[in-house]
Amino acid sequence: MQDRVKSSLVALRRILRATEGSARALARETGLTTPQLMVLDHLAERAEATPKTIAQSVGVAQATATALIEKLEARGFVRRRRGETDRRQFWLSLTPEGQAALEAAPDPLQSRFAEKFDRLADWEQSMLVASLERVAALMEAADVSRSGEVAPLLHAGEVDEAHPEARDRRGPNGRN
Secondary structure, X not given: OHHHHHHHHHHHHHHHHHHHHHHHHXXXXXXXXXXXXXXXXXXXXXXXXXXXXXXXXXXXXXXXXXXXXXXXXXXXXXXXXEOXXXXXXXXXXXXXXXXXXXXXXXXXXXXXXXXXXXXXXXXXXXXXXXXXXXXXXXXXXXXXHHOOOOOOOOOOOOOOOOXXXXXXXXXXXXXX
């Protein structure tokens, strides 16, 4: 029985390592986090988008999307303009610098995962989803997903961190 526990923990650790390795490679090559890359990708698929549609597409809270957008705007990757009919609304678009950063980025882990997952039979997809949900419950992670703050992306840190290395600068309570 302990062999199965050990095998399960090793498999989880391999997933974590793949996630962390992907985030490091992305940060090293582009200086972006996975969530920032997803925002750029969303904008590349459209001429313009609002922060609300970006939040929905990326799967984060609107406040988190706003933080991501502000960091991308500060780097010159995103352009913001006020709505013409509603001046309170902002429209965002990708700049040429943002497009170049997106093109320079390695293929994100979740894209490779989604591509392979989509090729699985329906029964196998259902089995994997059920198993992963059960693992989350065993790890008492179910309450986290109910808050609505869990984005559908493979990223080890906070979704609005500027860089994965920011975790290293946190204090003892886990905050900056």
